[in-house]
Amino acid sequence: AQKITQTQPGMFVQEKEAVTLDCTYDTSDPSYGLFWYKQPSSGEMIFLIYQGSYDQQNATEGRYSLNFQKARKSANLVISASQLGDSAMYFCAMRGAYNQGGKLIFGQGTELSVKP
Amino acid sequence: DTEVTQTPKHLVMGMTNKKSLKCEQHMGHRAMYWYKQKAKKPPELMFVYSYEKLSINESVPSRFSPECPNSSLLNLHLHALQPEDSALYLCASSQTGDGDNQPQHFGDGTRLSIL
Numbered sequence: 001a002q003k004i005t006q007t008q009p010g011m012f013v014q015e016k017e018a019v020t021l022d023c024t025y026d027t028s029d030p031s032y033g034l035f036w037y038k039q040p041s042s043g044e045m046i047f048l049i050y051q052g053s054y055d056q057q058n059a060t061e062g063r064y065s066l067n068f069q070k071a072r073k074s075a076n077l078v079i080s081a082s083q084l085g086d087s088a089m090y091f092c093a094m095r096g097a098y099n100q101g102g103k104l105i106f107g108q109g110t111e112l113s114v115k116p
Numbered sequence: 117d118t119e120v121t122q123t124p125k126h127l128v129m130g131m132t133n134k135k136s137l138k139c140e141q142h143m144g145h146r147a148m149y150w151y152k153q154k155a156k157k158p159p160e161l162m163f164v165y166s167y168e169k170l171s172i173n174e175s176v177p178s179r180f181s182p183e184c185p186n187s188s189l190l191n192l193h194l195h196a197l198q199p200e201d202s203a204l205y206l207c208a209s210s211q212t213g214d215g216d217n218q219p220q221h222f223g224d225g226t227r228l229s230i231l
Contacts, residue, residue: 033217042206045159045222052217091158095218102147102213103172103218106158 002027006107013082014115015025020067021077021110027052032094034075035104036066039089051075065091079112087114119143122207122223130231131197137226139190139207147213149220150182151206153194159206165190166213194228202230 003026013019025034036048051059051066059066067076079086092107120141129135139148147166151159164172165184165231179201181193190207204227 019222035219036219037222042224043206043209043227044224047219047221050217050219095150101167102149102164102218102220103161109156109158111156 002029002032002094002105003107004094004107006092006110008110009108010111010113012030012113012115013079015084016081017076018080019082019112021079021090021112023075023077023107025073025075025080025092027094034066034068035093035095036075036077037091037093038086039091039109041088045091051079074076082114084114084116087112119217120207120209120223122205122226125224126227126229128229128231129194129200131196133194133197136194137192137205137207137228139192139223140188141209141221142188143209143221145185145209145211145221146183146187147210149208149210150190150192151208151227152201153204153206155204164188164190164213171213197228197230199230202228204228222225 005024032053034051038046049059049064050062051068058068063080065078089109089111091109093104123138128226150162153159161174162176163182168184183191204225206225208222210218210220
């Protein structure tokens with residue numbers, strides 16, 4: 001069975017500082033994808049970044065980067081230069097190549113608060 | 117603005133009412149999804165449509181009835197709901213239902229309250 005674990009229910013960061021949100025996963029699929037989503041209080045789920053299990057380099061998208069350590073089964077999200085608008089719920093998710101019809105497995109989420 | 121449009125944004129209904137949630141995408145995606153989300157919890161998958169056919173039903177009660185009239189539209193028909201069905205209902209789409217590298221793109225959701 002596939003599983004995603006986010007161990008930080010809530011985090012605080014000072015504006016302009018970097019922050020790391022932890023995510024570990026478990027799967028027996030040889031091929032899988034890892035995703036991070038941001039959900040502000042307004043409700044929409046915003047896709048941030050993707051990392052494939054065979055990707056040699058860590059994914060980056062603007063201020064977001066994914067610290068992928070395959071042997072440790074971790075896929076931590078790093079947000080550089082935090083902004084007040086980064087305050088939101090962040091979900092790590094996984095999708096296996098052979099799982100049921102594209103089902104996303106979500107972690108419990110981390111609520112990030114950025115302080116001015 | 118998201119590329120997946122959901123209407124209405126808010127819905128309040130009684131337990132005997134019948135209503136529908138609508139979802140539309142024009143990205144040419146062939147897989148569409150319904151999720152239910154409670155506050156401070158991750159989304160829970162309800163249904164998956166792949167190429168307009170229902171491919172996954174996560175044992176959802178029959179008071180929720182999905183419909184996919186065409187590749188761009190997804191409806192969720194609601195009837196005789198219970199107070200515990202109050203939640204944020206999210207629609208999502210992806211290129212296809214296969215593969216591990218396709219992100220799902222979500223709409224803004226419908227906040228549903230059952231009186």
